[in-house]
Amino acid sequence: MKTLILQRYGGPEHIEFADTPRPVPKPHEILVQVHAAGLNPIDTMIPKGTFKPIIRLRLPSTLGSDVAGVAVEVGLKVTRFKPGDPVFASVLDLGTGTLAEFVTVPEHAAALKPANLDFVQAASIPMVGLTSWQALKERAGVKPGQKVFVPAGSGGIGTFAIQLAKYLGAKVGTTTSTGNVDLVRSLGADEVIDYKRQEFDEVLSGYDVVLGTVRGDALDKSLRILKPNSIVVSLIGPPDAAFARARRMNIFMVFVFAFLSRGIIRRAKKRGTTYSFLFVHPDGGQLTEIGKLIEAGRIRPVIDKVFPFEQAKEALAYLEQGRAKGKVVVQMR
Incomplete structure (x- = not known):
């Protein structure tokens, strides 16, 4: 599968696309086919090594922390999701990344996508x-x-x-x-x-x-x-x-x-x-509550710009300028 990889800490020259094996979900994980990945400022700081004392990455590592997509496979011990479910999640600090065609997400970190949002809108929400x-x-x-x-x-x-x-x-x-x-x-x-x-x-x-x-x-x-x-x-x-x-x-x-x-x-x-x-942590239960507020019309997503996956590096560079009104999202499908 196609993946945006951080090879080593430093400048953008150490970020590149690579072909990596499709991940296999563990018993408490779901395998998500990524439709969109929301970007956050931390996604531009991690490659520089800013968070090395806090987030321990095993390099090379997939970039990205927010995801919206469809569950295509579930682990043996997963009870809340089934194949075909539209989901969204943050996987920050969970040892994986979302700028890829597929990502494994721990069950506890995921929630069903709000019904009134498309995948791009949903990917803008988690973090x-x-x-x-x-x-x-x-x-x-x-x-x-x-x-x-x-x-x-x-x-x-x-x-x-x-x-x-x-x-x-x-x-x-x-x-x-x-x-x-x-x-x-x-x-x-x-x-x-x-x-x-x-x-x-x-x-x-x-x-x-x-x-x-x-x-x-x-x-x-x-x-x-x-x-x-x-x-x-x-x-x-x-x-x-x-x-x-x-x-x-x-x-x-x-x-x-x-x-x-x-x-x-x-x-x-x-x-x-x-x-x-405060350093945010993934929580599917909280995302579920947030999803209810969105479905009730109490909160709406605000998106500045959507980039195709092939331009994910440009999306990161755009976000780093600090001028976005709302969120920047990378669309896979």
Whole structure:
């Protein structure tokens, strides 16, 4: 089968197409014929080695983390799926990749595709959906009436997180460029800051939750808009000691991550807020719940551009520019 492979860490020259054997599902896995694969920023960072301390790949490795397709074979112990089922999933950190004609997916990571989405739309959902769910619903416990700040509202995470926060009953603030103001408002954003004209920390105040998605000084600026007893959930780091312990890293890595995060944790405490780092994990049960919201019309996918499989490298390069409005998807079939 045709597969997009990372041969070794480095630049895009180490990413190439290859013919690889069709995988065979283990007892608790399903074999999915890939119809589309959604791309995420982490898919452009993994090849550079950015996540080597966290994600251990056995190179060469197939790239891609989100998938939508049809189950063509199921393992002997699979009970929730049968051949012919349309499914979607995230396989991040599960030892496999989705930019291939076929991929094996653990049963626990998969969910039935929402009936009102095509495969391209479904492939755009898993990682941004799970990240938003785990950050806002699980970690932050967003409640009706709270105020949630989601920076970069027109990006992949932003477009989904705004909608989920609104579903949870929150008032949502975001930042975006002039051309995307109407888009984020249509998704439910209540307070929209055009970052080319204003600094969000000079305008917003009284927020309960910040979703950290933008690198640089945005995280520190976010502390200024929070009220006491609020929470910052960062997706971009720095990782903290709790994260290292949860992944059962050795004591040295616990110390390293505690050292890296000590500054932001200290500054957050001074303002009476709590900082934590979130690294998304696959979860088919949560995807099922997300699928129900999509089928009910509470959340809709936002897709910027679709590339054919043959242009998957170009799709990764386009995503890395950081200008996509919503998601970038690679279509196989």
